[in-house]
Amino acid sequence: MQIILICGKGRVGKTTVARLLAKKVFESGQIPQMISFAAPLKEDAELKGYKKEDNPKKYREYCQQIGEGQREIDPDFWIKLFNERVEISRNDEEKAISCKEKYWERVIICDDCRYLNELAYGRLNEATLLFVTSDNRELIEEDAEWRMHKSEEMATS
DSSP states (O other): OEEEEEEOSTTSSHHHHHHHHHHHHHHTTOEEEEOOTTHHHHHHHHHTTOOTTTOHHHHHHHHHHHHHHHHHHOTTHHHHHHHHHHHHHHHHHHHHHHTTOSOOOEEEEEEEEOSHHHHHHHHHTTOEEEEOOOTTOOOTTTTOGGGGSGGGHHHHO
């Protein structure tokens, strides 16, 4: 199993890079799996009626507030949930190997690595780390207040 963590500012193109990687992984005969640290948070936001497409500002506010609240209680809360999903994938891979399936290798692609403890998780799990930057390209909402959130700190350091 391989894990690829993609880091960078919000709206810089991390998900676009992740989708392109997933396509290449699939074309090479491996099984790409998009798993993000914030997936459970994003799922909860949608259940509460906050959809990124309908109201991106409220959606982001909700995710930042709830995400940070959980991190204050347990800094590794989201990492533990992420790891549960990785372990499911690892088990699926082991089953495929034991059944002698032709295509078995999973490649976890995570498009939202934003905190130092998430990087540490990647390092412990021998992940490949990618940092996406805007280079000289102007980002949408470059001066928006949400860019001052802790989740943007690592990308701006």
